[in-house]
Amino acid sequence: MSLFQDTYDVIVVGAGHAGCEAAAAAANMGSSTLLVTMNLQTIAQMSCNPAMGGIAKGQIVREIDALGGYSGIVSDKTAIQFKMLNKSKGPAMWSPRVQSDRMRFAEEWRLRLEGTPNLDFYQEMVSGLLVENNKVVGVTTSLGIKVRGRSVVLTNGTFLNGLIHIGEKQFGGGRAGERAATGITEQLLDFGFDSGRMKTGTPPRVDGRSLDFSKMIIQPGDDVPEKFSYSKETSPLTNQRPCHMSYTSPEVHDLLREGFDRSPMFNGRIKSLGPRYCPSIEDKINRFADKDRHQLFVEPEGWDTCEIYVNGFSTSLPEDVQFKALRSVAGFENVKFFRPGYAIEYDYFPPTQLKHTLETKLVSGLYFAGQINGTTGYEEAASQGLMAGMNAHLKVHDQEPFTLQRDEAYIGVLIDDLITKGTEEPYRMFTSRAEYRTLLRQDNADERLTPRSHKVGLASEERLVTMEKKRKQSDNLVKFFEHTSILPEEVNDILKERGSSPMRQSDKMFKVFSRPQIHLEDMKQFKKVAAYIDEHSLERDVLEQAEIKVKYAGYIAKEKANADKLQRLENIKIPDNFDYSKLKSLSFEAREKLSKIRPTTISQASRVSGVSPSDISVMLVYMGR
Amino acid sequence: MSLFQDTYDVIVVGAGHAGCEAAAAAANMGSSTLLVTMNLQTIAQMSCNPAMGGIAKGQIVREIDALGGYSGIVSDKTAIQFKMLNKSKGPAMWSPRVQSDRMRFAEEWRLRLEGTPNLDFYQEMVSGLLVENNKVVGVTTSLGIKVRGRSVVLTNGTFLNGLIHIGEKQFGGGRAGERAATGITEQLLDFGFDSGRMKTGTPPRVDGRSLDFSKMIIQPGDDVPEKFSYSKETSPLTNQRPCHMSYTSPEVHDLLREGFDRSPMFNGRIKSLGPRYCPSIEDKINRFADKDRHQLFVEPEGWDTCEIYVNGFSTSLPEDVQFKALRSVAGFENVKFFRPGYAIEYDYFPPTQLKHTLETKLVSGLYFAGQINGTTGYEEAASQGLMAGMNAHLKVHDQEPFTLQRDEAYIGVLIDDLITKGTEEPYRMFTSRAEYRTLLRQDNADERLTPRSHKVGLASEERLVTMEKKRKQSDNLVKFFEHTSILPEEVNDILKERGSSPMRQSDKMFKVFSRPQIHLEDMKQFKKVAAYIDEHSLERDVLEQAEIKVKYAGYIAKEKANADKLQRLENIKIPDNFDYSKLKSLSFEAREKLSKIRPTTISQASRVSGVSPSDISVMLVYMGR
Numbered sequence A, B: 001m002s003l004f005q006d007t008y009d010v011i012v013v014g015a016g017h018a019g020c021e022a023a024a025a026a027a028n029m030g031s032s033t034l035l036v037t038m039n040l041q042t043i044a045q046m047s048c049n050p051a052m053g054g055i056a057k058g059q060i061v062r063e064i065d066a067l068g069g070y071s072g073i074v075s076d077k078t079a080i081q082f083k084m085l086n087k088s089k090g091p092a093m094w095s096p097r098v099q100s101d102r103m104r105f106a107e108e109w110r111l112r113l114e115g116t117p118n119l120d121f122y123q124e125m126v127s128g129l130l131v132e133n134n135k136v137v138g139v140t141t142s143l144g145i146k147v148r149g150r151s152v153v154l155t156n157g158t159f160l161n162g163l164i165h166i167g168e169k170q171f172g173g174g175r176a177g178e179r180a181a182t183g184i185t186e187q188l189l190d191f192g193f194d195s196g197r198m199k200t201g202t203p204p205r206v207d208g209r210s211l212d213f214s215k216m217i218i219q220p221g222d223d224v225p226e227k228f229s230y231s232k233e234t235s236p237l238t239n240q241r242p243c244h245m246s247y248t249s250p251e252v253h254d255l256l257r258e259g260f261d262r263s264p265m266f267n268g269r270i271k272s273l274g275p276r277y278c279p280s281i282e283d284k285i286n287r288f289a290d291k292d293r294h295q296l297f298v299e300p301e302g303w304d305t306c307e308i309y310v311n312g313f314s315t316s317l318p319e320d321v322q323f324k325a326l327r328s329v330a331g332f333e334n335v336k337f338f339r340p341g342y343a344i345e346y347d348y349f350p351p352t353q354l355k356h357t358l359e360t361k362l363v364s365g366l367y368f369a370g371q372i373n374g375t376t377g378y379e380e381a382a383s384q385g386l387m388a389g390m391n392a393h394l395k396v397h398d399q400e401p402f403t404l405q406r407d408e409a410y411i412g413v414l415i416d417d418l419i420t421k422g423t424e425e426p427y428r429m430f431t432s433r434a435e436y437r438t439l440l441r442q443d444n445a446d447e448r449l450t451p452r453s454h455k456v457g458l459a460s461e462e463r464l465v466t467m468e469k470k471r472k473q474s475d476n477l478v479k480f481f482e483h484t485s486i487l488p489e490e491v492n493d494i495l496k497e498r499g500s501s502p503m504r505q506s507d508k509m510f511k512v513f514s515r516p517q518i519h520l521e522d523m524k525q526f527k528k529v530a531a532y533i534d535e536h537s538l539e540r541d542v543l544e545q546a547e548i549k550v551k552y553a554g555y556i557a558k559e560k561a562n563a564d565k566l567q568r569l570e571n572i573k574i575p576d577n578f579d580y581s582k583l584k585s586l587s588f589e590a591r592e593k594l595s596k597i598r599p600t601t602i603s604q605a606s607r608v609s610g611v612s613p614s615d616i617s618v619m620l621v622y623m624g625r
């Protein structure tokens, strides 16, 4: 009798953000699922900053939630501060972000997974895959235990041959204080996979009791905090813990420079690329030599703990240099370290080896999600995990794959970018990566995604009903504005006050509301509007939806039209075994890249780097379009 | 500038139960203290069973609390179930025990330590000691950082060259999923220390959702739960989670025996000794071959988690054997493993190399506490940590050492046993190890220890006041019983009911109460008693104290007299550099052992194994007594 009698539908390796979402999704859809991880006490550990969301990442968390993942709910329940970033810009830019209680975040995840049906747990290191005829059939552990599975999702994060650097010292490890995972990379190379190395870094953790916050700028949360989850299961914070801000200075930079000759980044010891947009502090002062200061965000690690995360001071300089320099920052004169910052190098697998489902092209039933695909960030990892978990379940149950397009979700953009373009440096999401960001807003992820997820069996009926009610109510409210007229004498005072030109004759409310100077608060001053809201008990999110639909109607319509154009190319499928070598009129580069990436649609082909519009024309002609 | 500018008074290495108490004690007494540990996320991790206290161990937790340590408070705050064991026996045997929420236990410890003044934290592996002229002056870390300290407390637990065994497999580790610590043993050997190997084991953790509790016997907590801490900071539980019990069977034993040839315990791969009184299940069926079943306690790991600890099934048999056998236990037919049981071998240092203060004899200012001294158990570890932390503080501040005698505390017995007799197998506390267990009760640890700890600056004024009030109230109540008479007609009905012979003439209440059949509940039926209790608002603990003082007056007085006799020998100090080689009339063995152990008093000398009463006479004569 083996420890595992059954063949699992889905085995998820690793319980970071990717692994947790993958396991939850597969299990919730009905797959018998096993989550194997090196240490069950470190489930959903936040390896770096204690925060979820932020620009573009907040949108992803909302999308995960709309699809029925857990990250939004867990983040809401364990938040110590909420901020809607970019609130002064248009709604396409609004990005929710929370500070999290690191311990509670991990605990909440663990308890939630324990409460998930069909999901088993096992603590051990996975050291290899069981593959038969290019099909994955399970995993082997370091104890030599074989676990059979119809599909496997690998989410090893930074652990694969992880190597930690601080100054001139280096040692193996998956994270500070945890061991690296070995064996998997080597086996995948044997199967014919390509792997690469990347690096990422983290700042020192310090003792909040040693800081002088009076010398810093306080950063409170939003006055009216919102939340991530569309479900009723969570509520906005009623109490928040503030963060603080301080700055580096020329003096700090000089002190850091003293360690440059011992920096693994600059002396060549670290060869791999780190996240361009989360650079280390040494990188920042090097690349932006003219800037004489950089912001540091001083973030508490939880409600009660005195541990502080020094956001912006990621570094792998020698620990004495880190310390000396940080002591010169205002408020940090007497700082004490809990642990120094460090950099870590790890193996990743260029994601062009994946399909849109995140299944590998080489081994059937094998999925990769998270940092192993060359991404960085919890949100990026979690969303890939969710998609991989869903698709593993669907494949095992012979159902259609579930993929998202670039005009449907940031998650669609993320995965399409990864598998089509690959990435040489840790990939993080930005709003600028999305062509249709007016469509992909944080406020409408439920409308975009809940119906699709519900259809394949993940998002619950309840979520669908909640979403539909919200949509209907906001659509009705928009209609009300479209159909209800208003007289100049009713509105001109307000218009004047807001600096908007007066009306000359009666017009629809929609028209008034469309004016950029007029906000919902102004509209509410009209008795008819107030009465309508009251009568229908409309909540904040419905009003906001309606406001966005009114004010951005034009932009939204335009982007939709563009997206529909794209859709036409998206609908032109390229056969699985399309033979590019026959298309002599393709450029050499295009032929090579296309043969490697094997895009599934003409639209995806057009995004492969090195493929020109004329190459696309050649293909269209060849395919008889 | 180094990461640590200052010389710390006390550096504590390791944040297990020993390290946490050591750090808290030293810091609370006013020493600038640094707690260095491999992973700040695993502070006060319960490596094995999620429980504190139990027979003799519960008494230790009460003593730690009375001295001003944290283990009692943390245990109270994170308990999910309370039981006073042995309640049917005399009060010397009463032993409090709680089931703990493992995650909350660790979290509560961490937050408490963060709230402790003078205490800094640092995450890294300590790889060596800094020693100058046989005096410790600090530690070095794996990054090569030197931290200066006037004293160092080593509490490495099972981590020193830890080697994990499961069946025929073995791999390095300090605990499952954590890495071993290296370097320290090797260096201590160079300094002239002796080291040895011990082993301990742990059972599998399983998924509570896979168990059928209806086939087990429920084990609820006490109806009226008490608590560990004498302070007002905690309250008894108002809600408890039950445990369950099941049994192994001949079938289970047969299945386990199938793995014996692959057992590291039986095939000679593990050579070191394990805890005799926490034997593995294979040990039990081997040693007690005639017993056809063994109890298994099925203990939840917390309030909300489904993880279950299978107490009594500790094993290092191959994981498939563990699994197959456990599946044959009633209620475990469909059990799923979170992780298999395993054994771990680790280095310890025979504790005869220590003084009563837990300072090493070889290196001044260096203290050892916990599993490193060959003990097993959280409580044993915590109490040593507390004593080592106190003494490190006192030494650094040129104050008298703080030690406890065998008639003062189980902690005194523990340390005296360790340093006088040493131990070849993991040492755990039993009531039978204490000569004066009627004095060393769980109910009076505050009276015994709080005044002494307060005097040296650890136990707070508040604790002292609370204790004194309790003592005064119970003494007064005893006096009241001694002075208040009662008439036969008042009491004879009750006596008859309780099966106690009737009184013939008026007598003091004390006399009545002394009778074994009469309990406080009976006494309360007398109006005068009820009125007294009411008038003085006496609480449960005061009444219990008075009852014990009345009922056990005789035993207590007798043990006190015995203890005082011992005290006479205890007062005869042996000079530090006493030259045993000169005492030719000592037996050879005594001369050798005494020269090695170097007892500080004649009383301690008498406990050294191989030292006979006639050897003691020789010494007394020589010393002119």
Ligand SMILES: Cc1cc2nc3c(=O)[nH]c(=O)nc-3n(C[C@H](O)[C@H](O)[C@H](O)COP(=O)(O)OP(=O)(O)OC[C@H]3O[C@@H](n4cnc5c(N)ncnc54)[C@H](O)[C@@H]3O)c2cc1C
Pocket: A013, A014, A015, A016, A017, A018, A019, A036, A037, A038, A039, A042, A043, A044, A045, A046, A047, A048, A049, A124, A125, A126, A127, A155, A156, A157, A158, A159, A160, A174, A175, A181, A182, A184, A200, A201, A202, A275, A278, A314, A342, A343, A344, A369, A370, A371, A372, A375, A376, A377, A378, A381, A382, A428
């Ligand atoms: C030092 C450091 C700095 C970082 N800095 C940043 C930053 O600046 N910005 C940013 O956005 N992100 C940063 N990150 C990245 C962020 O933490 C990750 O992107 C995110 O956690 C990835 O999630 P994941 O699920 O892919 O992997 P992880 O969160 O790393 O989880 C991997 C999980 O897999 C388990 N595991 C690994 N191998 C095995 C195996 N063989 N068998 C069983 N279990 C296994 C591990 O125990 C772990 O539970 C940093 C990470 C680290 C470690």
Ligand SMILES: Cc1cc2nc3c(=O)[nH]c(=O)nc-3n(C[C@H](O)[C@H](O)[C@H](O)COP(=O)(O)OP(=O)(O)OC[C@H]3O[C@@H](n4cnc5c(N)ncnc54)[C@H](O)[C@@H]3O)c2cc1C
Pocket: B013, B014, B015, B016, B017, B018, B019, B036, B037, B038, B039, B042, B043, B044, B045, B046, B047, B048, B049, B124, B125, B126, B127, B155, B156, B157, B158, B159, B160, B174, B175, B181, B182, B184, B200, B201, B202, B275, B278, B314, B342, B343, B344, B369, B370, B371, B372, B375, B376, B377, B378, B381, B382, B428
């Ligand atoms: C597998 C297993 C089974 C056990 N079974 C039983 C049992 O059946 N019954 C029983 O009573 N007890 C059992 N125990 C023992 C119980 O867990 C210990 O007695 C108790 O935890 C010892 O406490 P400690 O503080 O001495 O060490 P630990 O709790 O082991 O803590 C040691 C600490 O030191 C840190 N550390 C170690 N080396 C270094 C270093 N070089 N640098 C920095 N930090 C370091 C570690 O990270 C850890 O925080 C078991 C323990 C294990 C691991």
